[in-house]
Amino acid sequence: MTSETIHLSPPDVGSLEEQYVLSAIRSGWVAPLGPEVDAFESDVARRLGRAYAVATNSGTAALHLGLLTLGAGPDRVVIVPTLTFAATANAVVYTGARPFFVDCDPLTGNIDVGLLHEVLARLHREGRQVAAVIPVDMFGRCADYERLLPVCAAAGVPVLEDAAEALGASRTGQAAGSFGHASVLSFNGNKIITTSGGGMLLTDDAALATRVRYLATQARLPVAHYEHTDIGYNYRLSNILAAIGRAQLQRLDAMIGRRRDLRELYAKSFASVPGVRLLGEGDPGDNFWLTVIVVNPHEAGWSAGELACYLRDRHIETRPVWMPMHLQPVHAGVEAAVTGAAERLFATGLTLPSGSAMNEAQRARVVHAIDSFLASR
Structure with a gap:
């Protein structure tokens, strides 16, 4: 099934x-x-x-x-x-x-x-x-x-x-x-x-x-x-x-709390993994809308794309961070001041399931899949 x-x-x-x-x-x-x-x-x-x-x-x-x-x-x-x-x-x-x-x-x-x-x-x-x-x-x-x-x-x-x-x-x-x-x-x-x-x-x-x-x-x-x-x-x-x-709006604070709890689970999974960080980690005003990890493949030994493929095969949706606007074909030729930071995040960032509607079984399934991937590496 x-x-x-x-x-x-x-x-x-x-x-x-x-x-x-x-x-x-x-x-x-x-x-x-x-x-x-x-x-x-x-x-x-x-x-x-x-x-x-x-x-x-x-x-x-x-x-x-x-x-x-x-x-x-x-x-x-x-x-x-x-x-x-x-x-x-x-x-x-x-x-x-x-x-x-x-x-x-x-x-x-x-x-x-x-x-x-x-x-x-x-x-x-x-x-x-x-x-x-x-x-x-x-x-x-x-x-x-x-x-x-x-x-x-x-x-x-x-x-x-x-x-x-x-x-x-x-x-x-x-x-x-x-x-x-x-x-x-x-x-x-x-x-x-x-x-x-x-x-x-x-x-x-x-x-x-x-x-x-x-x-x-x-x-x-x-x-x-x-x-x-x-x-x-x-x-x-x-x-x-x-x-x-x-x-x-009445439920907003409770929904933020559930997203915060999920962020903490992800932080625990990646805490001892070299070359991986949570984007913006430690911001006390975060609403935890989406959790993004940034992966240095040379240090981690695997890439964000590899984790994405592993989770996709297990019917878990992920997504890269936004493709920078200056790389979009529709904006070709538009002026830009770039340092390469957005391009690097696009190449190395991965957005993980972050919804407040996820039940405990779904959370456990995602965390187990991530932990299994990390163990295999």
């Missing part, structure tokens, strides 16, 4: 989400917007300490609207980490602006702040306008905002924090999603909480929030007839999906 596949980070939903969805359906609010959307926005803003929140149908939509409102467009540059998911760079291209990719800190995978400083200085010397910097909180750990925010402020460039992977994380006691002029969350099916598909933009700027909300609802003017003076987007979140999000 074929074993059931253990996936990387599947949705973790149960009876509470069912209750919330049923209540939303019975209320009659089944179209986009409604009381659950309003409440979900308030819940998340309160948790993160932000003044305003605008729920959208994806994190990508929130990035797009945030960039537009910050002035991204033709003849503007937006600085993006090269180690990120494609959506971060795609949203820049949607606006007509040009992404400029910056390499990562090899220890954390987050943007290299020293390199960012050099790039901002270079662009300033060249007289080029930078609309925004988008730091990405990689794999559930915040970027180094103590250094990054002053660098961007000195350059007069706003920060749009991409916290898509980091809800529940923190940096020096400040919540992920509360940094910068605005921030973005994702509630995609693989994220730490999900609304099936969805996202949110958060800010303390009332004018920015109002503009984003306006653009997300087809830029419809507040008149009885349908009148538009701007091009808008159908980007708002469904009331039913917001109900799922409200239930998920």
Whole structure:
């Protein structure tokens, strides 16, 4: 009998989400917007300490609207980490602006702040306008905002924090999603909480929030007839999906705890293995969204790819870290400042199953497979 596949980070939903969805359906609010959307926005803003929140149908939509409102467009540059998911760079291209990719800190995978400083200085010397910097909180750990925010402020460039992977994380006691002029969350099916598909933009700027909300609802003017003076987007979140999000948010801390427990099991398995480290290990604000190991094959005697193949044969899903944006064919020719750090992480990193929905038997199966692989080496 074929074993059931253990996936990387599947949705973790149960009876509470069912209750919330049923209540939303019975209320009659089944179209986009409604009381659950309003409440979900308030819940998340309160948790993160932000003044305003605008729920959208994806994190990508929130990035797009945030960039537009910050002035991204033709003849503007937006600085993006090269180690990120494609959506971060795609949203820049949607606006007509040009992404400029910056390499990562090899220890954390987050943007290299020293390199960012050099790039901002270079662009300033060249007289080029930078609309925004988008730091990405990689794999559930915040970027180094103590250094990054002053660098961007000195350059007069706003920060749009991409916290898509980091809800529940923190940096020096400040919540992920509360940094910068605005921030973005994702509630995609693989994220730490999900609304099936969805996202949110958060800010303390009332004018920015109002503009984003306006653009997300087809830029419809507040008149009885349908009148538009701007091009808008159908980007708002469904009331039913917001109900799922409200239930998920109640369970967030417990889900983080389960991911933390799994991270500790992995740390124990690899503790005495030469040439293997956990990416970003020791960050006290980690939300443990995904556990990534980095393997030096010369020291370990095996590669990340070999472990991936071994686990795949046992129906356990793994994945390399994100392919750097400057290596993506679609971004060929885009400017980049690289040190090789992201390329090395792409070559040597491996993401392990990290979902909070994994039961004890599944956890034991994954850990046993890893331990068996290590014993065979």
